[in-house]
Amino acid sequence: MQISSLQTLNLNNVNYSRQNKPAFTGKVPVESKLFNPISKRYDKMTDWIARNYYERFYRSSFAKWFIDKTKNVKNMTTHMSAVGATLISGMYTVRTLQNDKLDPEKRKTLALNDVMTWGLSTAGSYFLDSKLANWWDGVTTRFAANYLLDHPQGKKPRTFGNWNPANLNKFMEKWYLVKNRRIDNLNRKIAASIADGSYKGARKPNLQHVKPEDAISYKNIRDFNLDVLKNKRLTTLIDGMGVLKSLFVFGMVYRYIVPVLVMKPANKIGAMIHKKNAEKAEQQDVKKA
């Protein structure tokens, strides 16, 4: 559009406003004839699963019994991974024992090998998982600090002011002191503004300190986030970090460390010892003869 034409425009002209109303050219999303029925059916199916699997499961007597028995159990992902692995290892052991093509002695040896591998893997996974727990808590807290660095609103600046996520551990310990100090400052400013008549009512006067029973020092970022920061996405991410650790430990131990890095060299050493013993026995037989 040329500038000269702009200069002559009469913006009060009714015709102009009618004719030059920006025409809405955006397309209203049209339902796909092909995919819409499919997505509707898929949605219905997921509804059905939510009602008939999840809801029924939550309401089952098993769920009630299970919750009673696992009140103090932490990290259910680890236990479920162990249960799944036990089931599959059990199936392999049973199949080995039922294998008619092997002589009974070999069957027993192989089954024992399966059981030992499972036992070693399970014990190793739990051991590693518990040993890494404290270190991983630190990693998760650092991850949360990075999240707060990128999402400053998650730090609740209205409540706590501008604080540095690098000090998250210390902040978790003394967040209520920061909040109380800020409340003192605000109360002072509000009182001053009321006194000089410039008070606009943006904040209520006489803000209250954190209640003594709520002034808790947190060690765990999940609890701190749930009670103080209350950031929903951060909760999912913190939980996800815990699951990531457990699944990675179980995956590595069950599928890599024990079967490849432990059992294979162990089998080779076993075979070597067996071979040496056989040779010795053969030599002794020759000497006797």
Added chain:
Amino acid sequence: MKVNSVQYDRSLKQGYHSDTGNPAGIAKEYSAGVRNNNNTGYNVAFSGSGASKTSKAAAKVFNNLGNTVTDKMFRSEKFKKLVEVFEEKTVVAQALVALVVAGVLRPATNMAMAGKNDREDSMYAAAHAISSAVIGFVVSSIVMAPFDKAFKKIKAEPKKYLNGLEDMLGVKEIGKRKLEKSKPYKNISKVAQMIPDSIVLGIPKAMLTIALIPAILKYVFGWERKPKGGQKPVQNNTVMAYAQNFLNNPAFDKFKGGNK
């Protein structure tokens, strides 16, 4: 601890605040501080007074936060999405870990450690690992997709599905926030999420894994296992027949390993 006693704790040095609550003001605060590593805001020099009962390790300051290689990974949106997948689609994430560990790392190590005498067995073991990982990932991803979506619905509208379970789940009322804090809910939800795959699909997946081994041996390693001692080749080529055949194959029993 009494709040009064800590009100005047000067060990907490608070910096500039935007008391107006103006978003622009807040943005200014952050741009001046955190982003440029020139923090004008809350930068505590704790003297050890107050309610701290935590260990020295717990009170650690994160040096160089946001700039290390790990921090850069943590800050990437892709990593955050991946972490969300681990929480929200645990079974798929489990299969993903297996895909990396059993589908890449384990076969590579198997082949690297293989001697002249056991090359054939190592190849077979590698094929088994790849087969297990691929089958696990594909089946879990397909089967679990609607289950994951259904679980999301439960999380999004817990009142619709879980009303009346307040006592059992240890919450005053059913709501998203309340349930996030409930340990019973967290535990039973993880079980509900993992049962369809770990318990129900575990054995069929193992059967299918064995059935896929010949194909992987042929197409990945370019090698076909010949029947020993003049055995007749497999005539019945249905999946379950393959599974049965290979499960009973003596070669299969050479495998030693945990979660196959």
